[in-house]
Amino acid sequence: MLRLFRFLKPFRMTVLLVLVLTFFQVLSELYLPTLMADIVDLGIVQADIPYILKIGGLMLLVTAGGALCSVIAGFLSSKVASGFGKDLRSRIFTHVESFSLREFDQIGTASLITRTTNDITQIQQVLMMMLRMAVMAPMMCIGGVIMALSRDARLSWVIVAIIPILAGAIFTIARKGLPLFKAMQTKLDKLNRVTRENLTGIRVIRSFNRVGHEKKRFDFANRDLMDTGIRVNRLMAAMMPTMMLVLNFSTIAIVWFGGIRIDHGNMQVGDLMAFIQYAMQIMFSLIMLSVIFVMIPRASVSANRVREVLDLVPEITDAPQVREADGMKGTVEFRDVTFSYPGAEKPALSHISFRANPGEVTAIIGGTGSGKSTLIHLIPRFHDVDSGSVRVDGVDVREMSQETLRAKIGLVPQKAVLFTGTVAENIRYGKESATDEEIRHAAEIAQAAPFIAEMKDGYQSLISQGGTNVSGGQKQRLSIARALVRRPEIYIFDDSFSALDFKTDANLRRALKQETADSTLLIVAQRVSTVMDADRIIVLDEGKIAGIGTHHELMKTCDVYREIVSSQLSEEEIA
Template sequence: MRALLRDRLRPYRGRILVQAGLQFAQTVGMLLLPTLNAAIVNQGIVAGDTGAILRLGAIMIAVSLAQLATAIVAELMAAHTAADVGRDLRSLVFRKVQAFSPYQVARFGTPSLTNRTLNDVQQLQTLVISTLTSLLTAPIICVTSLVMAVRQDPPLSVLTVLTIPVTALVVLVMLARLSPLYERIQASLDRLNRILREQISGVRVIRAFVRDDHEKQRFGEANRGMFTASVRAGRLGATLFPVVVLISNVFSIALVWFGGRRIAGGGMPVGALSAFLGYQVQMLTALVIALYVLLTVPRARVSARRVHEVLATEPELTAPARPVTPPSRRGHLELREVEYRHPGAQEAFLSGVSLSAEPGRTTALVGSTGSGKTTLLNLVLRLADVTAGSVTIDGVDVRQLAPDRLAATVGLVPQTPYLFTGTVAENLRYGDPDATDAQLWHALETAQAADFVRKMPGRLAAPIGPGGSTVSGGQRQRLAIARTLLRRPAIYLFDDCFSALDYATRARLRAALAVETAGSAVVTVAQEVRLVEDADTVVVLDQGRVAGSGTHRELLRDNEVYREIAGSQPSGEPARELKQEAV
């Protein structure tokens, strides 16, 4: 935790030093007050000197005002520094997560990454502001109060010295017991977040299968787990402060008793005991304030470890140090003996896959669920890297291409597209930030989305909910297609993205795409054979291997796997009847 915060605080050293100077001045002013109070008692009240009372009282007021001014400025500077550190940490975690592969994101889990970016960073930000405002001054106040108390009466100061180790022992024992509880609280928070996201996202499935009671039980168990850990931590925290106050009161009573005896015996003046008690109160107040800060340390330590886990994770996919620029942007895609193994897996998911996609031609990938079709597209986009073989575009391995160059060359429409909160136009301009309204409408027309967008309130300015929740599945697919068309890439990847469309809309869309994508290489993934009949090349995948390739008719004639896939689909006739139904 120290290394993490030290690195984040280093850019603000100058501001922290100025703030520390202000806090030191504030502390000096605070320590002067008991001495001035003792002087008022001894020189003014006991001596009956009104002038001394007024003069010393005016000095006390001036010192108090100066102390207040320095405290306000120091607090503002500390708050600014803590906010800067929180902003920097959130940005670091966000940029690191952006560089993760989809598999690394899945390994941490979306709810956990969300909590680490927001909640855990907030815990560290709270620790920073508490440390800068309280923990810096608390040791100074304790030490100087002790020194001033010793100056007032050395024998009596022995009681004050004993207060520190007794209080410290109690605090250390409590903190050691709190740390594992905060580990449980953070883990419970991750679980609660995950269950809540699942229940909100899957509400239709939950109701369709009448699993409301089951989900309530899951949430209740997670909620009770967090409640139990929070209550135990709260009880320990609630016990700590009364114990410290009790210790303080016991030693204060002892000071008054022994101090009273020394005054009665002429060993010390009344003003000295008043100042001594003032320093004792200041020292104990500083200890209590330090306790508030120390109580945040166990939780902050857990948060720091979780944040560090993210920052210390090296992205599986890194940009090349010296990117290679292809001699031309034709869009020739080739996979040579590609093998891919999921992280941690013993066996390869894809093995010996070779295929090519030429500009102006359509290559279709067909296969059963889990045969590796989507994984192949991920390898082209470098959402994952091959473990053997190569994926090249225009003769250059995709691992040697700059990320922005690869993104400009390849356009993907996923099977389940994601739309962002905003407007229709803002979502489309993810494809081309500089696209004009006319270009947006052209893309919408091609994607067969213009009609329903015109009916939406605000048209291009119509709001889109998170994930595209305000539009249907088919509308979401068509908007995603329009977004990709705006990029005008050299290679189009369509990952079974026509599945939510009716036959008529699908036919119009495919006809329009044939014109729009002419001259580009098109790779399309499909579950239905009728959707690939017109492809120039159909590649059949079976259990991660190429089971055959050729035209639709060639495969129907020669490839048993393809015939099984075609025969399992509507009408059972793999050729003429399927084609007539598609028309």
């Protein structure tokens, strides 16, 4: 956890001020019992009313000063903790944005959300306590011991006898609590994962009548977390009564032995009252430390989880010296590319070689699992190849900066993703500076203008979270418009026409042909009708190229392509 405290660097002056204010607050609290003893021994015993009023007024001033220091220190510590949490969340979010898909799979989306929210909140709360309690408790304990010794050194042996008992109880509880805190965070991850799967997959769950099954899954994860939480709270609940029991017995012992010393004339009543106050301060400081020791293990678990994210080095990074394109615009070339997913028994792609040029349409077709989407994901460098190279404009994508590479590409993913906001904002996501005219033009090319015009507020109509208020075909057309408004050198359509009817599909491809005449088009498709007119069709079969050519060439030379065509078209259409 200490490694994360480097994010406190911008707040070091505020932290120093909190420490100074806490120090003066502790001084005021340590001074009050001495003043009270003076009132009793010198004021009440001698019936000196002016002295009582004088010292009483001084006590009020000291109390007011301590309260003011406490309020300001509390405000500043809250401000520091909140700023620390904000900076840490921003750091994690920025770092996670640089992750490749492999890192996302390694940690898990649900766990990343938990680490960015709940875990940082745990650290933030403990930091705020540490800025106050962790500083105040040692000062109070040491100061209380010194002041108690100054009142009566022999009576201080009661405190010496009590401290090991309290320390042992604190250590025992902290040792038992740490494994439970670790388990709680892991089980919270699981609960978040189950909840997320239920919310995102609600349509599938309902369509298969699995609501009851999912409710059982959620209840199991929820109860598992609750049971662990109850064990933790039961452990914590036992701590305070134990502390108070020790505290009360120590008070009885102090009064008992203090009374004996007063009776023998070795101590005054006021000194005994002050001694009791200092003993209470010492005990309460130890209780504060026990609370911190209980909270620190949980925060330590959270800090380790956050540090795991920050220490995770992205597999895909920019080269130390990036290269720029050598004049070509939009050329994509695969040179003997082989790629395997981690842990896979065989490569997803093997020895892939082809070239796609500007002004051409390159289509990729093949059966399910043949590697079509994997192939096009290598172009924007979502994954790195195992061997061979993927080149854009003649430069290996591993030698280009990721920002430069992806600025050349307009990708329409297989699963259309829309963001909360207006229709215009979703299209403008492809190009932040796009004008309203550019947005309308992109929507017209994508065949999205007609249904946008029918929406209540047109381009200012709101898209709900996940695009649930538009159909699958409308989502795809908005995603296509988002890529078109960017006007990139390379367009990649990953099975982006699957939800469109044949008429819309044909109109869209006709409009695309004119709009993207100078760009490189790569289209992944399941429909033969979508790829028939392509300049080049690449047929994939189990991660290997089964054939490359035009529709007519492949019908003569590629058995796999003929099977795909015959399964979709009638003999009259094939002829």
